[in-house]
Every structure is written in structure tokens, then in C-alpha cells.
Amino acid sequence: MTGFIALGVVVLILVVLVLVVVGTYNKLVQLRNRFKNAFSQIDVQLKRRYDLIPNLVETAKGYLKHERETLEAVIAARSTAVNAQQKAAAHPDSPAAIRELGAAEGQLAGVLGRLFALSEAYPDLKANQNMMQLTEELTSTENKVAFARQAFNDSVMHYNNAREVFPAVLFAGALGFQPAEPFEIDAPEQKEAPKVSFQ
Numbered sequence: 001m002t003g004f005i006a007l008g009v010v011v012l013i014l015v016v017l018v019l020v021v022v023g024t025y026n027k028l029v030q031l032r033n034r035f036k037n038a039f040s041q042i043d044v045q046l047k048r049r050y051d052l053i054p055n056l057v058e059t060a061k062g063y064l065k066h067e068r069e070t071l072e073a074v075i076a077a078r079s080t081a082v083n084a085q086q087k088a089a090a091h092p093d094s095p096a097a098i099r100e101l102g103a104a105e106g107q108l109a110g111v112l113g114r115l116f117a118l119s120e121a122y123p124d125l126k127a128n129q130n131m132m133q134l135t136e137e138l139t140s141t142e143n144k145v146a147f148a149r150q151a152f153n154d155s156v157m158h159y160n161n162a163r164e165v166f167p168a169v170l171f172a173g174a175l176g177f178q179p180a181e182p183f184e185i186d187a188p189e190q191k192e193a194p195k196v197s198f199q
Helices: 002-061 068-090 095-121 123-127 127-162
Strands: none
Touching: 002 068, 002 095, 002 127, 068 095, 095 127, 123 127
């Protein structure tokens, strides 16, 4: 009789352990899917932003004939950012891909800032209706990227917290749940959307 009680206790402990592992696994899957979905919102806004940049450069090209280096830097930074964005979109759970995207975005924001600063010296460019519309759309998109990035970072924080608390910390890594990387833009001065004004 004592053997059956001991066996029953062992079976009960095993059942409880299995339920804890399954529950934790399911929670981590949900949280991982949530931050991947949050990244898809960033992805949509980044694609929109990248689509606006060639039009902006094309509009500025007619006015900034002697500033070819800046225009080429914008195009090169856009290309780097697009490549990094595609890698991050394919693997939003890859810390390296998210860091690469943050670095590329910092570089792109920096050269766009130079372009906008340069355009201040060209009154005809500032007054160009197409340029004003493009910069307004770009600023709006920058704000949407910032909001989407915050939602993504919040989701990443919830996921990372869930995988680091007991009992998940005991087996999260073994089940394939690696830490996620928040999306941070490298240059501190680029953490806010560029302020563009042609008033």
C-alpha cells in the first residue's frame, strides 16, 4: 500500500512538472509571436519610408546639383537599411539582425538629417511643393516608426521577462527560446524623428 502511495506521489509530481513546462512553453510561444507581429508593424512603416526616400532625392537632385556626395550618401544608406530591414523582417527574433537594422537606421537618419540641413540653404527647394509634401509624409512615417518601435520593444521586454523568471529560466534556452533584442537606433541624436520645417 505504501508503494502505491509513493508511486502516486511520483506520478502526481511528474504530471505537475509536465503541466508547468507545457504552460510555460505555450506562454513563451505566444509572447514570441506577439513581438514578431509587433515587428511586422515596424516593417510596414520602414518600407513606406524607404519608398519615399528615392522620390525625395529625385526632387532634391534638380536643386542640389553641387551636392552629389550627400545625395549619393542618402541612396547608399537607404540601400544598407533596406538590406538590414529585409534580414530583420525574415528573423525578428535574431538579435544580430535587429542590431544591424538599428545601426543602418541610425546611419540613414544621419544622412537624411544632412540632406534636410542642406536643403535649408536652397530657398527654391524649400518652397518646392513636391519637396514639402514628401518631407511631411516622411515626418509622419518617422512618427509611425517610433510608435511601432515602442510597441515592439514593449513586446520584447515582456517576452524577455517571461523567459527569465522562474520556472521558465530553467528550461527556456533548452526549448529554443533565446533572448530577443529591442530595436534601438545607435546614434543617440537619432532616437527621435527628425524635425523638418519649411515655414
